[in-house]
Amino acid sequence: MAEIRLDNISKTFNGDQVVKNISLTIKDGSFTVLVGPSGCGKSTILRMLAGFEQQTEGDIWIDGKRVNDLAPSKRDIAMVFQNYALYPTMTVKGNIEFGLANRKVPKKERNLLIAEIAEIVGLSDHLDKKPDKLSGGQRQRVALARAMVKKPKVFILDEPLSNLDAKLRTQMRTELIQLHEKLGTTFVYVTHDQVEAMSMGDEIIILNKGVVQQKAAPIDVYQSPGNLFAAEFIGQPPMNVFKKEEFHELQDALPEAAAYIGFRPEHAGLALESAHVPHTIELESEILTLETLGAETVYKVKNRVGTMNIRSFTAPVSKRGKCFATIPMEKLYAFGADQTALPALDFPFQKEAALNGVR
Amino acid sequence: MAFAKVQLDMEEKKAERQGFLSWVKLRPYAMIFPAIFIFCLFFIYPIGYMIYLSFHDWNFVSPVKDFVGTSNFSYLLSDRDFREVISNSFIYTFFTVFLTISLSLLLALWLNRGGTVYSFMQASIFSPHIISLVSVSMLWMWIMDADYGLLNWFLNLIGMESVMWLTSPEYALTSLILVAVWKGIGFNTLVFIAGLQSIPKDLYEAAELDHTPPWRRFLKITVPMLSPTLFFLTIIGVINSFQVFETINLMTAGGPINSTNTFVYYIYQYGFQFFKIGYASAAGVILLVILSVLTVVYFKVLSKRVHYR
Numbered sequence: 172m173a174e175i176r177l178d179n180i181s182k183t184f185n186g187d188q189v190v191k192n193i194s195l196t197i198k199d200g201s202f203t204v205l206v207g208p209s210g211c212g213k214s215t216i217l218r219m220l221a222g223f224e225q226q227t228e229g230d231i232w233i234d235g236k237r238v239n240d241l242a243p244s245k246r247d248i249a250m251v252f253q254n255y256a257l258y259p260t261m262t263v264k265g266n267i268e269f270g271l272a273n274r275k276v277p278k279k280e281r282n283l284l285i286a287e288i289a290e291i292v293g294l295s296d297h298l299d300k301k302p303d304k305l306s307g308g309q310r311q312r313v314a315l316a317r318a319m320v321k322k323p324k325v326f327i328l329d330e331p332l333s334n335l336d337a338k339l340r341t342q343m344r345t346e347l348i349q350l351h352e353k354l355g356t357t358f359v360y361v362t363h364d365q366v367e368a369m370s371m372g373d374e375i376i377i378l379n380k381g382v383v384q385q386k387a388a389p390i391d392v393y394q395s396p397g398n399l400f401a402a403e404f405i406g407q408p409p410m411n412v413f414k415k416e417e418f419h420e421l422q423d424a425l426p427e428a429a430a431y432i433g434f435r436p437e438h439a440g441l442a443l444e445s446a447h448v449p450h451t452i453e454l455e456s457e458i459l460t461l462e463t464l465g466a467e468t469v470y471k472v473k474n475r476v477g478t479m480n481i482r483s484f485t486a487p488v489s490k491r492g493k494c495f496a497t498i499p500m501e502k503l504y505a506f507g508a509d510q511t512a513l514p515a516l517d518f519p520f521q522k523e524a525a526l527n528g529v530r
Numbered sequence: 531m532a533f534a535k536v537q538l539d540m541e542e543k544k545a546e547r548q549g550f551l552s553w554v555k556l557r558p559y560a561m562i563f564p565a566i567f568i569f570c571l572f573f574i575y576p577i578g579y580m581i582y583l584s585f586h587d588w589n590f591v592s593p594v595k596d597f598v599g600t601s602n603f604s605y606l607l608s609d610r611d612f613r614e615v616i617s618n619s620f621i622y623t624f625f626t627v628f629l630t631i632s633l634s635l636l637l638a639l640w641l642n643r644g645g646t647v648y649s650f651m652q653a654s655i656f657s658p659h660i661i662s663l664v665s666v667s668m669l670w671m672w673i674m675d676a677d678y679g680l681l682n683w684f685l686n687l688i689g690m691e692s693v694m695w696l697t698s699p700e701y702a703l704t705s706l707i708l709v710a711v712w713k714g715i716g717f718n719t720l721v722f723i724a725g726l727q728s729i730p731k732d733l734y735e736a737a738e739l740d741h742t743p744p745w746r747r748f749l750k751i752t753v754p755m756l757s758p759t760l761f762f763l764t765i766i767g768v769i770n771s772f773q774v775f776e777t778i779n780l781m782t783a784g785g786p787i788n789s790t791n792t793f794v795y796y797i798y799q800y801g802f803q804f805f806k807i808g809y810a811s812a813a814g815v816i817l818l819v820i821l822s823v824l825t826v827v828y829f830k831v832l833s834k835r836v837h838y839r
């Protein structure tokens with residue numbers, strides 16, 4: 172168990188700064204997810220944590236100890252690699268045992284530990300197989316077992332589920348969450364999949380181009396994104412964002428600083444008839460495409476503001492063509508010219524409503 | 531009428547299809563025929579002819595080949611020179627392959643990194659591989675010359691006695707092994723470097739997190755991951771060394787006192803200097819048997835331990 176602290180960390184590869192002055196604290200025992208698009212520096216940060224990469228600037232602290240000059244093996248970290256990096260010439264048992272044997276753990280104790288771990292990850296029947304005879308999910312478990320058996324202070328996992336099919340991924344997601352609860356160790360988990368990030372982490376760190384965009388609990392990231400990037404990265408489909416000028420009916424109500432206006436697809440509605448609901452923006456639109464996903468339907472519509480996604484949980488509109496998109500004003504987000512989020516919008520009608528006790 | 535016409539059309543189609551079908555069946559054989567033909571002409575036929583000759587007595591020119599049964603073989607096996615040839619061949623092969631492989635592996639481990647110095651070293655170590663064996667032999671005959679050679683000059687310089695590199699029975703075979711190792715090391719090193727580079731880096735990172743000491747990392751990760759390369763280089767090395775000829779022919783002519791005589795040179799001597807073709811063929815057959823057995827043993831025994839990805 173350990174708290175991890177990054178202090179003004181930067182990393183430069185051949186004059187190319189891929190991690191830019193990051194400072195953050197990963198809480199002891201938390202499940203922290205680093206999420207961001209491909210190439211944003213997630214793996215680089217993990218590798219600096221593990222000690223495979225030396226940071227160009229800054230300090231790394233693990234469990235209150237500065238580890239800048241500590242070799243990877245001395246940091247008490249276990250890592251699950253993106254492609255597992257199992258030793259292909261050893262059996263499952265050999266893979267799990269290797270680290271223990273290196274540290275001269277007596278044979279008896281080793282066998283006990285292996286049996287225990289194999290039971291936890293469900294590999295007891297496969298201990299004598301070589302990795303190439305295992306399925307993707309089983310290999311992933313071997314990688315986990317190999318990491319777990321060392322009882323490290325920190326677990327770091329680099330996109331461990333990206334090679335699995337959708338069903339197995341969901342299953343392993345649950346198993347990892349349970350594993351974290353059982354072990355109580357600090358987990359640092361890297362992914363580029365925002366669904367994974369939302370569902371697994373108790374803290375999400377959103378990265379872009381080597382800069383932290385936001386660090387918060389999943390629900391906070393969703394409900395109050397820190398900036399445009401976070402707003403557009405989290406959520407499926409992403410938040411609809413437009414220039415402030417497109418909504419001329421709002422001009423007086425919006426704060427001076429606002430430059431962009433956004434709303435989540437599921438907060439907007441779709442109607443065939445104009446209803447003139449108060450405090451709602453109504454836009455005459457045309458349906459371009461619709462994706463029926465079973466419980467929900469995602470429409471792509473075009474109107475004078477631009478194209479936007481609308482997510483609806485009611486029965487799908489069967490005919491394409493003209494319709495009305497409705498956006499409740501209180502669900503709007505405003506962003507400044509520098510793309511950072513502005514405080515929640517404050518419309519006069521909301522105050523009235525609050526006074527009247529209606530909501 | 532119309533019906534009959536349709537039927538006729540169908541018949542034609544069927545005939546066409548049958549012709550097509552038989553071509554489909556024949557095509558693989560037709561296409562492989564040239565390869566089989568060339569293989570038979572240049573491999574199977576000469577081997578068969580060699581086996582045939584090994585039971586006869588022939589001197590290359592006489593029109594008759596006398597059948598002599600197995601007497602060529604029995605004579606060979608009782609020949610002291612031939613037994614020496616066999617032991618020379620095995621000694622030469624074992625030390626050449628062992629030294630080449632272990633030195634190349636060490637060099638590869640050392641040179642397997644980026645940077646101009648290492649690229650330059652790789653290129654210079656590889657260069658002997660592209661020099662013809664004849665030039666190599668001439669070069670080393672000069673280096674190993676007992677009176678004017680570079681090696682002895684150097685030995686004298688550091689205060690040691692001259693060595694009769696190629697002219698004494700104790701050292702001649704060792705000298706030839708030295709030349710073979712010098713010549714072979716470049717190619718082997720290059721193949722090893724390629725093999726090392728195909729080992730995923732994250733295996734070593736995982737090993738580092740597993741607290742693996744360097745020697746254990748080498749034995750448990752590098753060697754097993756290199757086993758296909760090791761296997762390949764060993765087989766190639768054994769087959770090549772058993773058939774060594776040029777250096778022996780040019781540098782020692784099998785001497786002094788038969789001390790560097792090996793299989794192919796022995797066959798060459800009996801075939802083309804003494805014109806005892808049947809006898810030379812019998813030695814060839816024995817070489818063929820030894821090489822086949824070695825190869826089969828390698829594939830059977832070693833391949834079980836080789837890890838192929």
Ligand SMILES: Nc1ncnc2c1ncn2[C@@H]1O[C@H](COP(=O)(O)OP(=O)(O)OP(=O)(O)O)[C@@H](O)[C@H]1O
Pocket residue numbers: 184185189207208209210211212213214215216363
């Ligand atoms: N060893 C290296 N040498 C040079 N550049 C590197 C090196 N490692 C990473 N980079 C660069 O650093 C940037 C960030 O790489 P990184 O692997 O951290 O991305 P990532 O966020 O893990 O992406 P992905 O989701 O695709 O794994 C990339 O532009 C990459 O080209």
Ligand SMILES: [Mg+2]
Pocket residue numbers: 213214215329
């Ligand atoms: Mg990565």
